[in-house]
Amino acid sequence: MSLIKTAEKKHIISLKDLSPNEMLEIIDRGIEYSDNRVELGHQLKGKILGIYFKKTSTRTRTAFSTAALRLGAQIIAYGPNDLQINTGETMEDTLQVLSKMLDGLVLRTAESPEILRAFANQKRMSIVNAMTEDEHPTQALADLTTIKQHFGELSGLEIIYLGEGNNTTTALALAIAKIPNMKIRFFTPPNYNIDPILLQYAKEEGIRRNTIIEEFHDLKNLPKESDIVYTTRWQTTGTSKLDANWREIFEPFAVTQELMNKFPNAVFMHDLPAHRGEEVEPGVIDGVKSIVFQQAENKAHSAKAVLEWCIG
Ligand code: CP
Numbered sequence: 001m002s003l004i005k006t007a008e009k010k011h012i013i014s015l016k017d018l019s020p021n022e023m024l025e026i027i028d029r030g031i032e033y034s035d036n037r038v039e040l041g042h043q044l045k046g047k048i049l050g051i052y053f054k055k056t057s058t059r060t061r062t063a064f065s066t067a068a069l070r071l072g073a074q075i076i077a078y079g080p081n082d083l084q085i086n087t088g089e090t091m092e093d094t095l096q097v098l099s100k101m102l103d104g105l106v107l108r109t110a111e112s113p114e115i116l117r118a119f120a121n122q123k124r125m126s127i128v129n130a131m132t133e134d135e136h137p138t139q140a141l142a143d144l145t146t147i148k149q150h151f152g153e154l155s156g157l158e159i160i161y162l163g164e165g166n167n168t169t170t171a172l173a174l175a176i177a178k179i180p181n182m183k184i185r186f187f188t189p190p191n192y193n194i195d196p197i198l199l200q201y202a203k204e205e206g207i208r209r210n211t212i213i214e215e216f217h218d219l220k221n222l223p224k225e226s227d228i229v230y231t232t233r234w235q236t237t238g239t240s241k242l243d244a245n246w247r248e249i250f251e252p253f254a255v256t257q258e259l260m261n262k263f264p265n266a267v268f269m270h271d272l273p274a275h276r277g278e279e280v281e282p283g284v285i286d287g288v289k290s291i292v293f294q295q296a297e298n299k300a301h302s303a304k305a306v307l308e309w310c311i312g
Contacts, residue, residue: 011116011129012128015171025309027148033302040071053108057108058272060303109132135167158226158228159229163234164192168271169186173213174198177203183212184213185222187222189250192249222262231254231279233275234250268290270290
């Protein structure tokens with residue numbers, strides 16, 4: 001009698017779970033896809049993926065759907081109102097059932113990654129976190145793919161981020177913490193900071209690799225140089241803020257041409273969607289230093305690398 005051991009499935013639930021080498025493998029493969037150096041069509045042949053977005057998405061949903069189709073998989077797309085979660089079935093039961101039928105599930109939910117993590121030890125279905133309340137891991141993977149493609153390397157680069165501390169910033173901090181000799185300084189409005197526990201985790205990881213991760217609320221701490229200026233929409237996924245005066249608090253953190261002039265060698269990045277005239281001036285996002293649409297396109301190439309790594 002022979003015993004068949006079922007391999008553990010790989011997941012992307014939080015960047016905390018990836019080793020530096022695993023993360024770099026995905027980034028480098030994303031660059032190969034982006035540079036058209038990979039023949040498509042066979043990597044996920046015969047696989048069936050669920051694409052479930054409980055929240056709005058243009059880029060991430062399309063990136064993972066097209067990536068799966070281009071790599072040879074078939075997909076089942078669920079919109080926010082399609083599953084029985086809407087009528088009260090639990091996420092746990094939903095994942096249990098879907099895992100009996102799908103090879104992988106890419107999902108965007110309002111919950112924390114912990115509910116996904118509780119399900120990660122099953123051996124049937126890979127889970128890809130396409131954004132939860134506190135982390136957007138596949139955004140950071142696509143961002144580092146774009147940065148490495150643009151600069152040729154990651155080590156040695158300096159980034160400043162201006163804007164809200166949100167799930168994209170948390171993922172960026174967790175990703176950069178795995179790269180040696182980088183610096184990222186987050187400038188966030190008071191009370192709109194990055195999750196302090198995850199930031200502390202990233203800082204400590206970074207220190208082990210001579211990488212500096214800092215958060216400030218005072219723009220007087222802006223450095224003299226930076227390779228990248230990054231921002232995100234002030235109302236992440238369109239959510240409103242409780243503080244009636246929030247715009248006044250956010251205004252100094254807008255990326256203006258005046259700010260970009262302080263960093264003449266810096267490129268501009270934004271995870272999109274953008275609000276021109278709010279977090280960024282039109283002349284910056286549509287200017288020659290902006291790489292935001294290369295960054296957006298790379299979400300699809302990075303998604304191919306993520307799916308191949310998890311399921312291929
Ligand atoms: N950046 C990003 O996640 O875009 P979508 O919300 O459109 O997927």
